[in-house]
Structure formats: C-alpha cells, structure tokens
Amino acid sequence: MNYFELYDSQEAVLDRITQLKSEGYYEEDIHLLGRDDREFEALEYTEVTYHMHVPDDRGLKEILARNEPAERFLHYYVLDEDEIEKYLFKISEGNYLIFYTDYGMLERRKYKEESAEADFKAEARDPIK
Numbered sequence: 439m440n441y442f443e444l445y446d447s448q449e450a451v452l453d454r455i456t457q458l459k460s461e462g463y464y465e466e467d468i469h470l471l472g473r474d475d476r477e478f479e480a481l482e483y484t485e486v487t488y489h490m491h492v493p494d495d496r497g498l499k500e501i502l503a504r505n506e507p508a509e510r511f512l513h514y515y516v517l518d519e520d521e522i523e524k525y526l527f528k529i530s531e532g533n534y535l536i537f538y539t540d541y542g543m544l545e546r547r548k549y550k551e552e553s554a555e556a557d558f559k560a561e562a563r564d565p566i567k
Contacts, residue, residue: 439539439540446532464485471491471536473532
C-alpha cells in the first residue's frame with residue numbers, strides 16, 4: 439500500500455521519519471517531496487530521497503536535479519490529476535509530502551521469515567555444529 443502524508447515543517451517531517459524507522463521502515467522506503475527553494479540539509483546524511491518541485495515552471499534547476507522531480511514522481515502512482523494537482527499545490531505553498539510504501543518492508547519481512555525458517559530446518563537436520 440502507498441501512503442502520502444503532508445507536513446508543514448521540517449521538524450514534523452524528521453519526527454515522522456524517525457517514527458517510520460521505529461516501525462520497521464528503512465530510509466530508502468521513504469521519499470520526501472518539497473519545493474526547490476526549501477532543500478532539506480538534514481536529509482543529506484540519510485537514504486531518504488528528496489524530490490523537488492519547481493512551482494512556477496520547469497526550469498534548469500529541476501532538469502539538473504539529482505533526484506526525479508516531484509511531479510514526475512507522483513505520476514508513477516495511481517493518482518488522478520486532481521490529487522496530483524492538490525499535492526503539488528500544497529508543496530508549492532511550502533508543505534512537505536512524505537511518500538512511503540509498505541511493499542519493501544513486507545518483502546524484507548518475508549525474506550527474513552524464510553531465512554529464519556531455512557536456518558531452523560538446517561539446524562534440525564544437523565543439530566551438532
């Protein structure tokens with residue numbers, strides 16, 4: 439499932455990222471969308487991906503961005519144009535949009551469970567190690 443959440447401050451975003459990590463999400467599961475003039479220096483030391491939105495027009499700054507622009511990122515998900523416009527409008531007003539999905543977390547959990555089960559079976563076959 440995909441989750442989109444709006445926040446109005448960097449502190450609120452950092453608190454939410456911390457909470458998501460405590461719930462088992464990895465930083466690479468989290469994407470943050472924000473205005474181009476509101477870069478997030480605290481994210482430079484994380485695996486969270488920042489997608490900037492240039493509110494007025496698509497300028498050179500958006501083209502040269504390290505990460506995919508916010509508008510293009512939103513089009514990858516099953517959102518209608520009204521939802522995309524609503525999110526982009528809120529971002530252009532200075533809000534931040536956090537996107538995360540539980541698919542990555544569920545896949546890692548499944549992998550860990552399968553690995554633990556395989557280890558248990560291997561240990562049961564050869565209990566003396």
